[in-house]
Every structure is written in structure tokens, then in C-alpha cells.
Amino acid sequence: MIPALSPNAQWVLFSTLILGAASGIVGCLAYWKRHSLLSDALSHAALPGVVVGFILAGAKSVPLMIAGAAASALLGAWLVVGIRDHSRVKEDTAMGIVLSVFFGLGIMLLTIVNRLPGGNQAGLDSFIFGQAASMVRKDVYAMAGLALTVLIVTILFFKEWKLWLFDPLFARGLGLPGRLMDAAYLAVVVLVIVIGIQAVGVILMAALFIIPAVSARYWTHSFGAMIALSALFGGAAGATGTLVSTMGEGWPTGPFIVIAAAVLFLVSLAFGGRKGVLVGALQLYIRKRRMRRRSAPGAF
Amino acid sequence: MKTEQWLEETGQARRTVGSGPAEPVLEVRDLSAAYRKNPVLADVNFSVGRGTLTCIVGPNGAGKSTLLKVMLDLHPRLTGTVSFFGTTYQKVKSRVGYVPQRGAVDWDFPADALDVVMMGLYGQIGWLRWPRRRHRELALAAMEKMGIEHLAKRQISQLSGGQQQRVFLARALVQDADLYFLDEPLAGVDAATEWAIMETLRDLKNRGKTVLVVHHDLHTVRDYFDHVLLFNRTVIAHGPTEETFTRDNLARTYGGTLRWLEAVVP
Numbered sequence: 001m002i003p004a005l006s007p008n009a010q011w012v013l014f015s016t017l018i019l020g021a022a023s024g025i026v027g028c029l030a031y032w033k034r035h036s037l038l039s040d041a042l043s044h045a046a047l048p049g050v051v052v053g054f055i056l057a058g059a060k061s062v063p064l065m066i067a068g069a070a071a072s073a074l075l076g077a078w079l080v081v082g083i084r085d086h087s088r089v090k091e092d093t094a095m096g097i098v099l100s101v102f103f104g105l106g107i108m109l110l111t112i113v114n115r116l117p118g119g120n121q122a123g124l125d126s127f128i129f130g131q132a133a134s135m136v137r138k139d140v141y142a143m144a145g146l147a148l149t150v151l152i153v154t155i156l157f158f159k160e161w162k163l164w165l166f167d168p169l170f171a172r173g174l175g176l177p178g179r180l181m182d183a184a185y186l187a188v189v190v191l192v193i194v195i196g197i198q199a200v201g202v203i204l205m206a207a208l209f210i211i212p213a214v215s216a217r218y219w220t221h222s223f224g225a226m227i228a229l230s231a232l233f234g235g236a237a238g239a240t241g242t243l244v245s246t247m248g249e250g251w252p253t254g255p256f257i258v259i260a261a262a263v264l265f266l267v268s269l270a271f272g273g274r275k276g277v278l279v280g281a282l283q284l285y286i287r288k289r290r291m292r293r294r295s296a297p298g299a300f
Numbered sequence: 301m302k303t304e305q306w307l308e309e310t311g312q313a314r315r316t317v318g319s320g321p322a323e324p325v326l327e328v329r330d331l332s333a334a335y336r337k338n339p340v341l342a343d344v345n346f347s348v349g350r351g352t353l354t355c356i357v358g359p360n361g362a363g364k365s366t367l368l369k370v371m372l373d374l375h376p377r378l379t380g381t382v383s384f385f386g387t388t389y390q391k392v393k394s395r396v397g398y399v400p401q402r403g404a405v406d407w408d409f410p411a412d413a414l415d416v417v418m419m420g421l422y423g424q425i426g427w428l429r430w431p432r433r434r435h436r437e438l439a440l441a442a443m444e445k446m447g448i449e450h451l452a453k454r455q456i457s458q459l460s461g462g463q464q465q466r467v468f469l470a471r472a473l474v475q476d477a478d479l480y481f482l483d484e485p486l487a488g489v490d491a492a493t494e495w496a497i498m499e500t501l502r503d504l505k506n507r508g509k510t511v512l513v514v515h516h517d518l519h520t521v522r523d524y525f526d527h528v529l530l531f532n533r534t535v536i537a538h539g540p541t542e543e544t545f546t547r548d549n550l551a552r553t554y555g556g557t558l559r560w561l562e563a564v565v566p
Contacts, residue, residue: 157427159425159429159430162419165409166411170400170471172373173393174475
């Protein structure tokens, strides 16, 4: 049985729910920008920033750590683009480099900080796999506020996002400011990452971007519906994963959220009405039977 | 703020439509551009008069698509100026319509044909506003012109190549621009679509609009276009089709042997 949730746990649940919804929406943007992998590189790249933020504050200070995470994620994005544009290295290779180097740097810094007095009590480890329960009320408020901002920005400029994703050249021809859209897109991606890593962890954060969006793809052919469904799936995964992880002492949240999302994906893959495997097989079977009946002499 | 700016630009552009027939609609001076270190356009000079239907022809890799992109500030230029209706592109964006190559977008995107045609109206609709019934009707009317109104609710991933191209044309039509740039609109479409597209372009021309088309099929140049711009990194020849579309000029544009030219220009 699920025990009655404390007020704090309720807040945590609410915030992972809204985080899941926000990353589901932004994940759709990333999906059509063909940037699913970039979100993975950026979330790994956030880790050294978190630790540097902690060192600068001298204690656990969420605003400073979030700022650090954002700064190092943006630095990572800048490096990926820089390597892609100014060398022979392709984008996926550049992301591989940035992802592993930043993560390695983050772990190295973390090890050093953990040996400092007071360092190992700071719960920095929770940024790797995510520990929603380690969040205090203030973190939860910040997270919910930022996630809501992302939700509002994507919904208000829905039409512009759609045009920019489908046909960026035509969009610029219509006078849509391409640079501003690029910057806004990067901003919402980084925002969702930095608010999500405390709950989900840098390693698994990308899953919350990618899985709800591809799952939603199986159900609909409308961009609006895809965004709504992806938000729903992300929210459901966030809430379910958090609930399950509160059942055990010290269970990490991220893995449970990702497993919940993966279950939703498998269901979509099998039963999705648009491109689902089972539905497609069933349609093919019915059609074949009809053809066979029609061609078989004396069937009627 | 932004909404007003966007709308104001549109409004201003509409008010200054009356450029005289003598004044060129498009004037390109000393334009050059490069990809990384490789020059793709060099010393491009030409001007296009109002109400003309011009095709840009040249070999693969001659920089035809790049020329369109550079003129529309979609690719950086090294030198030169391009003036639209006697001013800069940024001031008259809404009067210029651009139809990219069909392959430039991902047709797997979740949208129906009407959605895509409506995109041509996003500039007029403005920021933070949703399309209204009036916009829907405009889009449907353009689709009817292209003979695809029955496909309005069809997923774009399920459209044939010709139908996709008609959707792009309809999207350009709803924009109601005065100058159109089309990048290979006739590439890989069936005969019926080719006919429908050319009919639309001729209609635009007859309404005093100016149309510039990147084109590949040399056999149809004489039938379809009143002006030709032969292009290979720079302008080789430019003028009325009758005078310009000659074996000599084509040989200078494409280089190499002339035997195949006999089939094109008898």
C-alpha cells in the first residue's frame, strides 16, 4: 500500500509531475529539431557546473548550483557548435566528446568536494541519479516556477515553434527572428535540464526528454496533440517514478521515472494507433484475409 | 511590441506597392559569397523588371540555390548589395515570397496540408495570435487554386511529391507577395502538377507580380519563361528568352561538348 504522503512529499510529487510535463513538451521541440542526443550531452555537461556552484557557495545553495549547471550546460552547447563548425568533426562526435569530458570533469570535482569537510553531507551525489526526496520546499518552489515558465512560453508561441521546426528557411523569410528562436529554444532546453537534474540526475535526464516525445509520436499526426500527449506522458512518468521511489529508503528517483516512461513507450510502440506495431500487424492481417477471400474461388 | 512591429512592417510594405514599371523590382550589384573558403558566387550583377517570369538555369553546383539564399539573407554574403523595390530586403520582407526546395523540410512532421498552407499567413496573423476562420478560408482558396482542396486534411507524410509541391505553392500564394523566388518547383513532379504550377506562375505574372524560378529542364525554357538568367557562379547571360537562350550562351554556361545542345536549341 502507498502510505499517506507528507505535505513535503506531495510537493515533491507535484514538482516532478510538472517537470515531466515541461520536459515532455520541450522534448517534442528537440525531437523535431533532431536534437534528442544534444539534450543528453547538455545534461551531462551540467554536472561540473553544479559542483563549481557548490564550491563557490561553500554550502548547498540551490540557486547558485542551478546557475552553475546552466552555465556549464551552455558552455557544452557552445563547444558542440564550435567543434562542429570549425573542424572536420561531425556533430554527433562533438556531442560524444563534450558529454564524456564534462561528465568526467564533474565526477572528478565531485570526488574532491566529497573529501572536503561537510562535502559528503551536501547530497551532491543525488545530482547523478536524482533524488527527488532530497529536495526541500524552496527547491520545489523554484522547480515548479521554472517548469511553469517553460510551459507558458511553449504554449504562447506554439504557432511560431511549429513554423520554425518545420521550415526554418521559410520562417525567416516571413520575418520570424531565427536567432531569437534559436536562443529561446536553447534557453528552454537548458532550463528544463537544470531544474530536472536534482530530481532525475544528469545521466538519465535525457530520457525524460526523448521517451515521452517518441511515445506521443505513435498516437497522433497533429503537432499540437503530440505536444499535449508528450506532456501527459512526461508528467505521468515523473509522478509514478517519484511515488515508487518514496517507498524505499534512499531509492533514487531518476531510474524509476525512466522505467515508468519506458513502460509508456512500450505500450505506445505496441498499441499506438498511428504507427504502432501491433495495430499495423493487425491491419495487414485483416487486409490479407480480405484479399484471400476475394480471390479464393467458391468462398462465397 | 513585437506584434505591432511585425504588423507595421507588413502594413508599410502594402502602402508602398506602386513601384513604377521602369524601376527594377530586384537589383543585384557585385554580389559574392562563399561556403567556408570555397567561393560559390562571384561578382553577380543583374536586375529584374516588374511583371517578368524569369528562370535561372545552370549546371549542378553552379550556385543557383545559394544565389536565392544569399539574396534573401539566408546565407551570408561577402560583398555586394541587393535591393528589393528600391530598398533593402529587411524592409519589404512581406512582399517577397520564397518557396524552398521540397526536400528542404521533413515531410514526416505531424501536420496536415492545410496546416502547412496556413503557415504562409503566420506573418499576417502576427505574434501571440491564433489563426481565425478568415485565415482558414484564405488558405483553402489557395489550395483550390492549386487543385488540392480535397487534400486539406491529409497528413503531409502521405502526400505525393507533386502534391507536396502544390502545397508549397499554395502556401506561397496565400502570402500574397509581389516578388516570388522558387527553388526548383518543377523537380520530380508529374505532368499534371507541372501544368498546374506553370498555370499559377503565369497567372501571377499577369497580375503584375514578378517571379524568379530555379529551373533544370532546358527543353521547357522557351515555352515557360519570358526571361532567362544563365548562371554559373556568376551571370553568363541575362535577358528575354528569344535573344538569350542561344547555343552559344548555353555552351558558355555549361561548358564541354555541344552535341547535346542541338537537342535543346534547334
